[in-house]
Structure formats: C-alpha cells, structure tokens
Amino acid sequence: MLEQIETGDFVDVASGPSVAKLGLGKGAAAAAEKESWDRVRRRLRAELGEDVFSSWFARVEICAVVEGVAHLTVPTRFLKSWLEAHYAERLRAHCTAELDAPHGVSLSVRQVARDGAEPRPESPAQRPRITDARAPAAVNVEAAPAAAMPPASEHxxxxxxxxxxxxxxxxxxxxxxxxxxxxxxxxxxxxxxxxxxxxxxxxxxxxxxxxxxxxxxxxxxxxxxxxxxxxxxxxxxxxxxxxxxxxxxxxxxxxxxxxxxxxxxxxxxxxxxxxxxxxxxxxxxxxxxxxxxxxxxxxxxxxxxxxxxxxxxxxxxxxxxxxxxIGELDEGLRVKILGSRLEALQAAHPTFQVNPDVTTYVARAVATNGRDLDGAANRILAHATLTGATVTMETAEAAIRDLVRTREPRRVKIEEIQKLVATRYNVSRADILSERRTAAVVKPRQIAMYLAKALTPRSLPEIGRRFGGRDHTTVLHAVRKIEKAIGEDRLLHDEVDLLKRMLQE
Structure with missing residues (x-):
C-alpha cells in the first residue's frame, strides 16, 4: 500500500515512515535535527544574503528526516513552487551536508484547519517529486486560483x-x-x-x-x-x-x-x-x-x-x-499619528480617554515607526478597557514597555558609511571606490567595508559591488584585517567604535 506524506513523494508504508514517525518534535533526535537545520539556515543566509534569505527561506521549517529524505514545510503553495523552481539544488546540497539526507528534500505546504487541528495534506495532484541527488530538481508551480480571494474584512x-x-x-x-x-x-x-x-x-x-x-x-x-x-x-x-x-x-x-x-x-x-x-x-x-x-x-x-x-x-x-x-518620523509627526490613532479608538470606545501629555510621552518613547505607534495605541486601549483604570503616565509606560525595549536601531546605508569614513579620513568617496592602493586610501576603504559588513544586512558580493565592483574575497580580506587590527590597536578600536555610534544615532 502506498501513502502520501503531505505533498512529498509517495513512500511504501510497509517499509517507509509511518505517520507516527513523521509527527516529530520530541526527544533528542528532533533536537539534533533542529540544530542541524539551524546550520542549514545559517549557510543559506551567508550564501544568499539577508534580503533573499528573509524573502524565501525565513518561513521554511523542518518536519523530519526519514530514511535519508529531509521533509521541509512552507506556508504557501507559491513559496513551495518558487523554491522548487529556483533553489531546489541549493537546498538539497546544504541539507545533504548538514542533515542525514542523502536522498534529497521533500517540500510540502503546511495547512492548519480552521478549528486548529493538525496540518492536513494536500491532494496528490498538487504533489511534487522529491528533489533527489540522482535526478534533476522537479518544478511544480501551482495554477492560478479560479476565483479572486474574497475581501479579508469589511475594511x-x-x-x-x-x-x-x-x-x-x-x-x-x-x-x-x-x-x-x-x-x-x-x-x-x-x-x-x-x-x-x-x-x-x-x-x-x-x-x-x-x-x-x-x-x-x-x-x-x-x-x-x-x-x-x-x-x-x-x-x-x-x-x-x-x-x-x-x-x-x-x-x-x-x-x-x-x-x-x-x-x-x-x-x-x-x-x-x-x-x-x-x-x-x-x-x-x-x-x-x-x-x-x-x-x-x-x-x-x-x-x-x-x-x-x-x-x-x-x-x-x-x-x-x-x-x-519618506524619512524617519520626527517627534511632532509621531504625536500627530498617535493622536489620530487614539481618536479613532475613542470613536469606537467612548469611555476611552487619553490625556495629551500621555500621548506626547508615548510618541516620544516609541520612536521607531508607524506600526509600533499603532501597537502602542492598541496596548493602551487594552490596558484601559480590561482593567477599567484611567490611562495615566504609569499605565501607559507599562503598556508600551515591550515596544520601547525592542526598539530597532536606525537602518544604516552603505553610502552613509562611505561618506562618513571619507570625511573622517580626509579623502573623497570617489577615492574609496577607486582602484587607488595608497595607504591613505586603502585603510579608510577597508574600514568602510568592515562597517558595511557589521552594520548592514548586505552580503559580501553585494558590498564588493558597492565598492567599485570588487570581488567578495577583497571584502572578506578587509573585514578580517580590520577585525584583527582593532583587537590589537586600542586607538583604532575606539575610532571604529565612534564611527559605528555616529552611523547608528
């Protein structure tokens, strides 16, 4: 008898994995697989860069490694099709290296029923082949849905x-x-x-x-x-x-x-x-x-x-x-945005009132973006309506504590790094991007490359292209050289640390 394992290949139940064997996540074996999968993720992030990894691999999860096949799951059919079409061989290679998966990878779509039941398999018609080391990767892109997706809400x-x-x-x-x-x-x-x-x-x-x-x-x-x-x-x-x-x-x-x-x-x-x-x-x-x-x-x-x-x-x-x-939100604009969000909530909850001083305090504390301001407004409403207490400075501070604590640093651009380093070392940005190899130019160029790797999510090849089309090995050499130098030279360490703080302020 044959049984389909979600949308993966067909496996003989008599000799293949049982459903119980695929219901993983328990014991030392599952922990070892999770650790190995984390290594696969680190490899993919380092090889492809943060942007590509976040777009296509951040939501891939490991289900099990059974009889040499790594069973992975993704949340959507589109993501499954895209990975099969563009990254199947890369996934297979890394899973083979880090997991006990010599026979390849099986991708499936995880689906959760409305009542919260366990994920259910798709129909056999939607099933791709296993990406096997002995055969080319299969491509199975789903057809477009017959009807448009219904609106998510009355809004x-x-x-x-x-x-x-x-x-x-x-x-x-x-x-x-x-x-x-x-x-x-x-x-x-x-x-x-x-x-x-x-x-x-x-x-x-x-x-x-x-x-x-x-x-x-x-x-x-x-x-x-x-x-x-x-x-x-x-x-x-x-x-x-x-x-x-x-x-x-x-x-x-x-x-x-x-x-x-x-x-x-x-x-x-x-x-x-x-x-x-x-x-x-x-x-x-x-x-x-x-x-x-x-x-x-x-x-x-x-x-x-x-x-x-x-x-x-x-x-x-x-x-x-x-x-x-669209630049960063200054404090005045944050106050206006938060005020408009609170007014909309007050229209739906007439007893919900927030003092203007509290609004100003929250807008000053939550200095990240508009979504966090939305979150702050919703947290204040929840605290007020669930406890029945008046919104004070203290209750507002308690409501937004996690937003303030998890505030992300400012996003640094490579151009900003190049301009700041050039100004600091009295050279031009054109010098840093040029082929000049004089000591007066090489040192700031290497420091700028080091800062680009430390403060941005760009990959080494991307950084090399932004520094005059250089090879990624040149960037790696610069990063390692500066890392070693700041460990040995306290003055250089303090100088680079100052540049970091200036870029992140």
Missing amino acids: DVMDACGTVLDRRMSFQSFVVGKSNALAFAAAERIAAAPAGSAPYNPLYIHAGVGLGKTHLIQAIAQDARQHGKRVAYFTADRFMYGFVAALKSQTALAFKEKLRGIDLLIVDDVQFIQGRSIQQEFGHTINALIDAGKQIVVAADRLPGDLETMEERIRSRLAGGLAVE
Whole structure:
C-alpha cells in the first residue's frame, strides 16, 4: 500500500515512515535535527544574503528526516513552487551536508484547519517529486486560483486584478509631516491626473519599515479608481505568482495584455521581485506602459540603484522618474499619528480617554515607526478597557514597555558609511571606490567595508559591488584585517567604535 506524506513523494508504508514517525518534535533526535537545520539556515543566509534569505527561506521549517529524505514545510503553495523552481539544488546540497539526507528534500505546504487541528495534506495532484541527488530538481508551480480571494474584512476592497486594498489607507487618513510631505503631494497629483496623463513616470517611493509607503500607494490606487482609472495594484509576491501561474496555465499572453490595458500600475515591495524571466516581464511591462503614457508607481525599501538583485535595465528605468524618500518620523509627526490613532479608538470606545501629555510621552518613547505607534495605541486601549483604570503616565509606560525595549536601531546605508569614513579620513568617496592602493586610501576603504559588513544586512558580493565592483574575497580580506587590527590597536578600536555610534544615532 502506498501513502502520501503531505505533498512529498509517495513512500511504501510497509517499509517507509509511518505517520507516527513523521509527527516529530520530541526527544533528542528532533533536537539534533533542529540544530542541524539551524546550520542549514545559517549557510543559506551567508550564501544568499539577508534580503533573499528573509524573502524565501525565513518561513521554511523542518518536519523530519526519514530514511535519508529531509521533509521541509512552507506556508504557501507559491513559496513551495518558487523554491522548487529556483533553489531546489541549493537546498538539497546544504541539507545533504548538514542533515542525514542523502536522498534529497521533500517540500510540502503546511495547512492548519480552521478549528486548529493538525496540518492536513494536500491532494496528490498538487504533489511534487522529491528533489533527489540522482535526478534533476522537479518544478511544480501551482495554477492560478479560479476565483479572486474574497475581501479579508469589511475594511477591504478589490482592485481590478483582485488584490485586496484596505479602505482605511486613504489620503484622508494619511498624516502629513515634514518627512513625507513631498511623497504625499506627488501621490495626490498622480491619483487626480486624468487617464493617459503621467505627471511623474515612474514615481518611486522608498522608505523603511512602517513609515507609510504602503498606505500612500494604496491611497493612490483607491483615489485613482474613484477618478475612473483602470488600476492594477500588486505586491511583489502577487506579481510573481500571477506571472508564474499564467505561464503554467498557458495564459501568459492574456496576463500580459491585461497589464498593458490598464491606466495605472502600482507595485509594492519591488525589491522582492526575483527570477530572470519574471524580472524581464516586469521590465517589458514597465517599458510598454511608460511608452504608452501610462503611469507607474513603485514602492521599495531602498533607492533604485540599491536594488542589487534587480537587472540593471530595470534599475535605470525606475531611477529615470521621480524618486521620493519618506524619512524617519520626527517627534511632532509621531504625536500627530498617535493622536489620530487614539481618536479613532475613542470613536469606537467612548469611555476611552487619553490625556495629551500621555500621548506626547508615548510618541516620544516609541520612536521607531508607524506600526509600533499603532501597537502602542492598541496596548493602551487594552490596558484601559480590561482593567477599567484611567490611562495615566504609569499605565501607559507599562503598556508600551515591550515596544520601547525592542526598539530597532536606525537602518544604516552603505553610502552613509562611505561618506562618513571619507570625511573622517580626509579623502573623497570617489577615492574609496577607486582602484587607488595608497595607504591613505586603502585603510579608510577597508574600514568602510568592515562597517558595511557589521552594520548592514548586505552580503559580501553585494558590498564588493558597492565598492567599485570588487570581488567578495577583497571584502572578506578587509573585514578580517580590520577585525584583527582593532583587537590589537586600542586607538583604532575606539575610532571604529565612534564611527559605528555616529552611523547608528
């Protein structure tokens, strides 16, 4: 008798693993597998860089290693298909090296029933082959769903391509301050422009996490629809899934024609678009729409030139329009944002009141981003409604303690490192990026490379490219040399430590 193990290969029950053997997570064997899987993750992170790892491998979990096969699970079919198509051999190689898995890897989708029951397997039709060391990796990309996903709540609406938009993310609810005023003005101008008009093409909005870029581009989508425009709004993963699914279902031409027939294309988190064929189609779509006078709006977490995994032609095209940064939230803007969140909560809970002094204190303490301010407002509401106590400075401090404690440091950019180091050592940034090998240039260049590795999530190859196209071995040599030097030279140690603190303030 044959039994399917989730979406993995078929195994003979008489000689293969039983369901009990796959229900892992107990005992020393499970602990050893977890430790080995952590080593696989560290290898992938070091090899691919933090961005790629976070996008594609952060949610991969190990289920079991049974009879030489590593059984891994992922949360979505799209992620399973993408890993099979692009990283199957790399996964197999690392699992073979760190886990007792000479026969390869089996990927499956973990599904939890609504009542919280154990994960249930998909149907056999959705099952890929095991990635075996003796055969090429199999590719099994799921077809597109027959119907659009229903709205997640009463706050959500659909755009023309079936992507969920949140009604609450409107221009009216967006709080404007010094750091986002230019981006807001450009967004309003684009949304109100008549179809066929492209005031800034493309509009490229970049910002860190939780600073409002998604809110702003969703507001553009909804306002433009009210002006009668045909709008397509995609997250990066939704765009990739739509294109790959269209290829597999042989409807790629219809997918392309649908995109080219719109008035406004909006893509969020464009830094996550991966794969040569998908990037090429994305580039062709951008070119076709811009040439036809249609508007493009793109959001990302970095400048176009910093999209290291994106093709040069696309980076150049994205940089050819208006690039606007949404900066860090200053204290005044944080007070306004938190005040608007608390007002919305007070409308739903009339007995919930917060003193303006408390609002100012919380906005000063939670200095990270808008999402943490949302979290602070919700925590204060919970403390007030669950305990029935008046919101005081003390209760607010207790409510937001975890947000203050886990505050993340400022995101450091490689360009900032290069500029600061150049100024500190009285050389130019061009000198640091040049081929000059004089001692006056080599030392600051190596310090800048060391700081880039220590303070940014960039991989060694990415850092090398940002330092004049150098090889990753050059960066590794510089990092090791500075690490050794600061361990031996106290003055250099203090100097590098000062540079770190200046960059992180």
